[in-house]
Amino acid sequence: MAAFWLMKSEPDECSIDDLARAPGQCVPWIGVRNYQARNFMRDAMRVGDGVLFYHSSCAVPGIAGLAEVASAPHADDSQFDPASPYHDAQSKPDAPRWQCVDVRLVKKTRLLPLTEMRVLPQLATMQVLQRGSRLSITPVTPAEWAAVTALLET
Structure with a gap:
């Protein structure tokens, strides 16, 4: 059974449009330097898991598209590159x-901002909406996934 994740990316680093332009519409999710987020990729993510592609640290943060985990975990090559910020x-x-997974675009959606997500009771426990939540990768429950994907269709 597939699991679901919310994965944050700063749009100037890798936006949903960058993902759409990437070869095979797939990118390695590099640069994660938090052990808990790394452990999600290394220990819990499986090929085919659903991903809410989230734009963070921007004027209007929110979900910008749907993606899927496209590879098993593998070494994040940026850790070995002295020229890399990672x-x-x-x-x-x-x-x-440091480990990463590859992420493949499923579809670009309208931007679903945090403000719209906060008013939906079905998302009240969603980790990205919790005060102080800064983790770049968080699990999403099947009910949260269903609520978000329904909102994206409106």
């Missing part, structure tokens, strides 16, 4: 500290 000098190729 370089981790402590991580070694034979024992990578």
